[in-house]
Amino acid sequence: MNFYRDATWVLEYVEKVETEGRVAGSLQTLVLNSCKKYNLKTNPKHIYAAVSSCWLHREFLDTVLKRSGILKDIPNKKGQPAFSKITIKLLVHDLLFSKSKRIQMGKHPIKEFVLKHKTRLNSELVRLKLKLKVTDVKQLIKDDSADITPVRWIRINPVRTRDKMKEVLAELEKKFPTRVSSWSEIIPGTIYHDEYVPNLFGVHPGDKITSHELYRTGKIIIQDRASCFPAHILNPNQSDVIIDACAAPGNKTTHVAAHIFQDQEPEEVRIHAFEKDPERAKTLRTMIKAAGCTKGIDVHVGDFTKIAKPSAFPNVTGFIMDPSCSGSGIFGRKVMDEHNKSKEETNVVASEQEEEHEDIKDEDLKNRLAKLSSFQFEIVRYALSFPSAKKLVYSTCSVHAEENERIVIDLLLDAKVKESGWRVRKRAGVLPAWPRRGLLNEFEEVFHDKEVAQDLAEGCIRVLPKEDGGIGFFAVCFERD
Numbered sequence: 001m002n003f004y005r006d007a008t009w010v011l012e013y014v015e016k017v018e019t020e021g022r023v024a025g026s027l028q029t030l031v032l033n034s035c036k037k038y039n040l041k042t043n044p045k046h047i048y049a050a051v052s053s054c055w056l057h058r059e060f061l062d063t064v065l066k067r068s069g070i071l072k073d074i075p076n077k078k079g080q081p082a083f084s085k086i087t088i089k090l091l092v093h094d095l096l097f098s099k100s101k102r103i104q105m106g107k108h109p110i111k112e113f114v115l116k117h118k119t120r121l122n123s124e125l126v127r128l129k130l131k132l133k134v135t136d137v138k139q140l141i142k143d144d145s146a147d148i149t150p151v152r153w154i155r156i157n158p159v160r161t162r163d164k165m166k167e168v169l170a171e172l173e174k175k176f177p178t179r180v181s182s183w184s185e186i187i188p189g190t191i192y193h194d195e196y197v198p199n200l201f202g203v204h205p206g207d208k209i210t211s212h213e214l215y216r217t218g219k220i221i222i223q224d225r226a227s228c229f230p231a232h233i234l235n236p237n238q239s240d241v242i243i244d245a246c247a248a249p250g251n252k253t254t255h256v257a258a259h260i261f262q263d264q265e266p267e268e269v270r271i272h273a274f275e276k277d278p279e280r281a282k283t284l285r286t287m288i289k290a291a292g293c294t295k296g297i298d299v300h301v302g303d304f305t306k307i308a309k310p311s312a313f314p315n316v317t318g319f320i321m322d323p324s325c326s327g328s329g330i331f332g333r334k335v336m337d338e339h340n341k342s343k344e345e346t347n348v349v350a351s352e353q354e355e356e357h358e359d360i361k362d363e364d365l366k367n368r369l370a371k372l373s374s375f376q377f378e379i380v381r382y383a384l385s386f387p388s389a390k391k392l393v394y395s396t397c398s399v400h401a402e403e404n405e406r407i408v409i410d411l412l413l414d415a416k417v418k419e420s421g422w423r424v425r426k427r428a429g430v431l432p433a434w435p436r437r438g439l440l441n442e443f444e445e446v447f448h449d450k451e452v453a454q455d456l457a458e459g460c461i462r463v464l465p466k467e468d469g470g471i472g473f474f475a476v477c478f479e480r481d
């Protein structure tokens with residue numbers, strides 16, 4: 001009975017927090033927190049297994065409980081219900097939905113009470129399955145955990161912190177007291193200092209950060225690790241002028257600003273951010289303001305290839321090129337969208353999940369990819385025609401070669417691009433320690449010189465969704481003398 005009593009407290013807590021609007025990804029944290037809060041003796045792992053399964057089945061459980069009338073039958077003891085509805089829910093879950101289909105408890109009045117209703121409960125479940133046309137309700141269960149990022153990545157924004165870096169680090173240490181040496185070891189309350197991008201940290205996705213003072217004041221920004229790669233690779237400095245051609249919501253734009261304005265206040269425009277969608281341009285402006293970079297960034301609303309004439313930007317030295325893509329490397333959109341709808345944020349949460357991507361579910365993937373890749377090729381090719389540009393980082397959150405390596409190949413084969421002296425930067429200048437590189441077979445099919453193909457593939461970065469700690473991603477840097 002102790003197990004069910006402890007699980008009841010936890011499930012009660014979970015249901016309460018959920019009705020108040022839980023942050024995505026925090027079921028595990030909620031369970032761990034409540035185990036701590038109530039000082040429970042039962043192993044939290046066992047409680048989590050029971051509570052999370054109950055949670056996943058909640059829709060069906062609630063229907064069966066209601067239709068069977070079991071809850072109305074609960075006897076009274078001294079004017080109060082003799083049994084908790086939540087405990088009954090846990091017991092009925094075990095009876096109907098667990099592997100063993102047994103209540104793991106010795107003789108007890110509540111067990112006898114539930115077993116008395118067993119026939120009715122079972123027949124309500126059969127009715128429900130017939131209605132839903134399934135042989136097992138598991139066929140209808142969507143495990144939300146498959147839709148959740150394994151790590152919440154946050155970066156310190158030097159524009160807002162400047163000489164207060166130590167204080168910010170101390171604040172982070174206070175919130176996340178334990179440092180772990182790999183992102184895969186992250187559990188609630190711990191922090192991982194990323195080894196690839198400076199001032200970037202990984203924390204548990206269930207640890208709430210958006211209400212923290214550091215976040216509300218723009219001193220830290222939530223941004224997926226892979227999404228931080230482009231600005232890190234571009235590595236702009238105070239003498240650069242950068243165009244972010246597809247900028248909203250502005251994660252990469254403000255990360256570029258973090259490089260350019262880390263040692264000096266943004267007093268003059270050194271970044272031009274283009275965004276064709278006026279609504280998304282509003283989010284971009286909000287992000288830029290929150291990051292404290294308004295004076296250093298000009299926002300241009302419109303199609304980059306139409307409103308940005310190369311001759312009007314003779315001083316532009318570099319590009320961030322992160323155009324619309326299939327978004328096949330992204331997950332968690334549903335969870336985040338639901339979260340964002342249910343929360344009134346005082347600050348903007350423009351996470352990687354909000355980076356725009358094309359919805360391809362209703363269209364033929366091949367056709368969609370063909371259209372997208374033709375747009376991606378054209379927009380990069382256009383950027384490569386700017387007179388003083390010396391470096392351009394192209395990126396997508398797609399896993400498809402059509403939007404990644406094949407764009408690189410098409411650009412390298414383009415006469416105009418070749419003539420302008422562009423090449424792919426070698427691995428040594430593109431996060432050399434990152435182990436996952438471009439797809440070699442894609443380059444080998446076109447470049448028969450093995451070394452050339454190898455160098456090109458090595459020059460590219462690939463990031464696998466989840467397995468590499470966040471969204472799926474691709475990045476490459478074009479450069480010339």
Ligand SMILES: C[S@@+](CC[C@H](N)C(=O)[O-])C[C@H]1O[C@@H](n2cnc3c(N)ncnc32)[C@H](O)[C@@H]1O
Pocket residue numbers: 227245246247248249250251252253274275276277280302303304305322323324325355356357379
């Ligand atoms: C993948 S999102 C960019 C995400 C952004 N780089 C970030 O890190 O926050 C692509 C954006 O490019 C915009 N876009 C697409 N085509 C464009 C064009 N021709 N000119 C300007 N913006 C464009 C889309 O509206 C979308 O907001």
